[in-house]
Amino acid sequence: MDTINDTRCSHPSDEQMLNKLACIDHEECGACLSAASHCRWCADPYYSSAAPRCNDDQSLVQSGCSQGLIQRPAFPVWEVLANDSLQDVSAESLEHVVQIQPQKIRLSLKPRETIKVKFSFRPAKNYPLDLYYLMDLTWSMKDDKDTLVSLGDALTVTLKNLTDNFRVGFGSFADKPLMPYTSVDAKRKANPCAMEEHACQPTYNYRHHLSLTTKVKDFIENVNNSAVTANLDNAEAQLDALVQAIACEERVGWSPHSRKIVILLTDGSVHTAGDGKLGGATLRNDGECHLDDYGYYADSIIFDYPSLAQVYRLLDNYKVNVIFAVTDSVKSYYDSLHGLLEDFTYVAKLESDSSNILKLVKMGYEDIVSVVDFEDDSGDGPVKVHYFTDCGVKGGSYIEATRCTGVEYGMTLNYEAHLTLDACPEYKTMTQMIRISENQLGQDSLQLEVEVQCGCECEGDQLKDLSLTCPVNSHLVCGVCQCNKGWSGPSCDCSIEDAAASAALEAQCRAPNASRPLACSGAGDCVCGRCQCDRGFSGRYCQCASCDRSVENGMECGGVGRGICICGQCACEEGWSGLACDCPAATNACVPPGGGDVCSGHGDCVCGECQCTASEESGEKYSGMFCETCATCENPLCANAEPCVGCHLNKTCDDLCTIGALNYTVNDLKSGDISCILRQERSGQECEYKYTYTAGTSSMVAMEIVIRSIECYQPTSARIMTSALVIMACVVAAGLVVILGVKSAQIVSDRRAYAKFLKEAEESRKNMQELNPLYISPISEFRMPEAYNRDKVD
Known part of the structure; x- marks a missing residue:
């Protein structure tokens, strides 16, 4: 090469x-x-x-x-069709809000080409919130309903602190009114709470009580008027209720421009797909709305419970988030459920009487809005999209990611969408529409109209006025007769399905003067005199293997602007070299931050990396990303970062030192990291700041600094005095411990001896009171027989 x-x-x-x-x-x-x-x-x-x-x-x-x-x-196409500025929610119009900029771009892509599309995202303040309470109203949750009723004004205050534009709705659920979930006994069906000596409503699956409204009093009133019910098992119809609350968007009143959250309160586990067949609900859940005029899910006895996959698709399609507020007894169960629905759910521990429900609403809301995650619908199209972002860190590096956490209002997140067309799926011009949207909301989006330039203008009727007779089974395309579908051969008279005719043309699939007389070089199939090459091979006789791909972008010969593949070998464009044309001829990457010689004058720049040489004086080889140091010499490049680190620590930086991003994090060292130590006196102590820095990967950052550890200690004389005092204190403490130990042993020994003395004295007194065995008492004692009749004597 x-x-x-x-x-x-x-x-x-x-x-x-x-x-x-x-x-x-x-x-x-x-x-x-x-x-x-x-x-x-x-x-x-x-x-x-x-x-x-x-x-x-x-x-x-x-x-x-x-x-x-x-x-x-x-010609390349690049046109911004919509570019409204970022805008928060205004009091005049709740729907006119812009969180992503720009909004629509038309562009073109050629094969082996990558185009970067920059866009920004900023969460809007006071974005509308639709909060739907979905409550388990089985017997065990009766206290929780009373707690929710008692919230009153506290609910309004909590939601006002989250956003000025909110609406609340209410629905409840229990279970399917079928055996084995509920009793079929007539009395128990009429009053499922008879065993508790209490009257309650017959068991129902799901009921929509109140559509989303700004009137919190109506919400409290509907919760208060709702009645509890009961079922037999501990699992309920949470998923049935969740599907109906999401799918019945008109009945519930979901706004197209709002953050949609369902807070689901329960103390039971979940029935899933397949459970309903035990009770006779055999039809697969269709994910559609089936509410009657009274808000009940009337078809629950027909349709099975939904699967988790169905619930996930609904949450994704309707952009609804769910807060599972559950009791401690089932929290681990819902944690597992959250692992399968992670993008749209949040699990919080609910007190037994729901007394912390407002706190959970606040925590869940803040957790949901602090995550920004982008997705697109490029799917199986030829254009692939990769995302890079700074996650709102001012001057920070771009990393490959779609998801950012810890996002706050007012933060602007900058993204780069890298659109790549690796190869043409078909050799014709087509348009692929790509919609990039935030995963949690979906209302604001960036529409990309991508023109895939793989065809020619002459493929249509542009040349119809040029008369040229083509053989049967063919038509004129761009000046040549092209066989119709299903036909091949020089005269388009060979049917692809006709194996015998194809065999006769096999000789045309052998390369002339080839060392191996195999059809299509053994790397393809000969069909009607033409080679259909296997994947990874090309050429008229499939004689050319694929070229090397760049490690950086994965494209053959580095893609457009770097090189082209010519029968298995890369022919590099000017300024590039290497087997895959991924070695830049420029030496910018080998120049240390802050300027200087290429590879610090101690090496050669090869393929954008320094290959260090040995010192002429000592023969010792230099090392480092820029060959800046050796084992016996200081790193001269630390001087470039030291002023910036120092002024950041002292908070005295001016405009001349806004060159780095300072992060107090501990990460694994990477290749190219330059390790340095800065010593400073702070608050009467000497501190060592061990940090690394690398050349900036962002156009806005010249160097990226990471402080990895901080160790502070007192000056030498103070340390000696402190050490002496510590040693003296330790000696005194040890002496006191020994004295206390000896004294304690003596006390214990004395107490044991005294106890022994008391015991012996007690035994002595006891022995003195007993009669001598040689002593005979002078007293005689007579007893009248029990059988003697005492009544006669009397």
Whole structure:
């Protein structure tokens, strides 16, 4: 590869030959223009069949192609169609809010090309909030309903602190009124709470009580008027209720321009898809609205419970977030559920009587709004999108990510969407519409109208006035007869489905003078005299393997502007080299931050990286990203960052030192990080700030500084005095401990001896009171027999 590059530089004729090789092998206009930026196609139907139709401008003109019929690549397109400024919610219009800028762009992409689209996002203040309370009204939650009723004005104050524009709604759920979820006994059906000696409402699945409204009093009144019910098992119909609350957007009153949150209060687990079949609800849940005139989910006895996948799709489609406010007994269960619905759910611990519900609303809301995550609908289209963002850090580096956390109102997040067209899916011009939107909201979006420039203008009816007779089963396309679908061969008389006819044309699939006489070089199939190459091979006889891809962007030969693939080898553009044309000839990346010699004068810049050499004096090899230091010498580049670090620590920086982003974080060292130590005296202590810095990756930042550790200690004399005092204190403390230990041992020993003495004295007194075994008492004792009849005597 190096030989090819050197030859191109020294022999202009060879460069022209390479340009021709990149073009002449293509037999269709779209493939020709996509091969390289200098390739042109002759659409003249009377052009000499012996000369290649795909070539450079000069060669086509010299071969007799009419100038007016030479097809050239389309001009690039870039047009901003809508670019309203970022705007917060105004009192005059709640819907006229702009959080993303710009809003619509029309652009074009060529194969192997990447285009960067910059846009900004800023969360709007006072963005409308639709909050729907979805409450478990089974018997075990009766106290929680009373707590919600008692909130009154406190609910209004809490929501006002979140946003001035809010609405609240209310719905409740229990379970399907089917066995085995509820009792089929007539008395129990009429009063499911009979076992509790209390009257309650018959079991229902879900009921919508109050549509979203700004009147909090109506909300409290509806909660107060709602009645509890009961079921048999501990699992409820949360997912049934959630689907109806989301899908019935007109009944609930969801606004198209609002942040939609459902707060679901429960102390039970969840019934999921398949459970409903036990009770006879066999139809698959359709995710549609099925509320009757009274707000009940009337078809719950027909449709099964929804699956988690269905719930996730609904939350994504309608952009609804759910706060699971659950009791401690089931929190671990909902934590697992949150793992499957992570993008749209938040789990919080609910007190047994729901006394902390307002706190959970505030915490859940703040957690949801602090996350910004972008998505797009590029899907299976040919254009792929990658995102880079600074996550609102002023002067920060761009990292590849769609999600940012810790976002606050007033922060502007800058994004770059990298649109890449790796290859043409078909050789025709098409338009792909891409919608980039924030994952949690979806109302504001950036619309990209991407023109995929893979075709030619001559593919339509532009040349219909030129009379040229084409064979049967073919039609005129860009000056040549192109076979209709299903036909192939030089005369388009070979049916692709006809295997026998295809075999007769197999000789046309063998390269002349090939060392291996295999059809299509063994890397493809011969169909009607033409090779259909396997993936990774190209050329008329599939003789060319794919070229190397750049590690940086993954594109063949580095993509447009770096090089082109010519039969397995990359022909690099001026300023690039390497097997994949990913080595820049410029040496900017090898110059240390703050300026200086390339590789600090101690190495060579090869492919954008320094290859260090050894010192002529000591023979020791230099190291570092810029060959700036060795084992026995100080890093001279630390002096570039030291003033900036110092002034940031002292908060005395002026405009001349706004060159870095200072982050008090501890990260793993990366290649290219330059380690330094800054010593400063602060508050009577000597402090060591160990930090690293690298060259800035953002155009706004010259160097990126990361302080990794801070160690502060007193000056040497003070440290000696402190150490002496500490040692003396330790000696005194140790002496006191020994004295206390000895004294304690003596006390314990004395107490044991005294207890022994008392015990022996007690035993002695006891023995003195007992009779001597040799002593005979002078007292005689007689007893009357029990059988003697005492009544007669009396």
